[in-house]
Amino acid sequence: MRIRKGDTVQVINGKDKGKTGEVLRTLPIQNRVIVQGINLRTRHVKPTQEGESGQIVTEEASLHASNVMVYSTAKKVASRVELVVDKDGTKKRRLKRTGEFID
Numbered sequence: 001m002r003i004r005k006g007d008t009v010q011v012i013n014g015k016d017k018g019k020t021g022e023v024l025r026t027l028p029i030q031n032r033v034i035v036q037g038i039n040l041r042t043r044h045v046k047p048t049q050e051g052e053s054g055q056i057v058t059e060e061a062s063l064h065a066s067n068v069m070v071y072s073t074a075k076k077v078a079s080r081v082e083l084v085v086d087k088d089g090t091k092k093r094r095l096k097r098t099g100e101f102i103d
Helices: none
Strands: 008-011 019-026 032-035 040-045 055-060 066-073 077-079 082-084 091-095
Touching: 008 032
Parallel strands: none
Antiparallel strands: 008 019, 008 066, 019 032, 040 055, 066 077, 082 091
């Protein structure tokens, strides 16, 4: 998976198509990401103590990594990511459409 925590991504498929947000967490084993403000789910939480009222909690659910693309905030365009190996052997991520380095 070439998407990392802290990347800005754009949703390319689903009910939130076109929205952008920051990746809060990656789940590499399931190939999923959690994006801030995207794919919101509501949960009803029962009161745990007597006298306490229940709550409705809204939280982000995970998205499959194939449904998001890394978004360039400078050029305002989504792009695929390629890995570039430098002469000294270090790997860097670069956006294919704009050519800018992410790391």
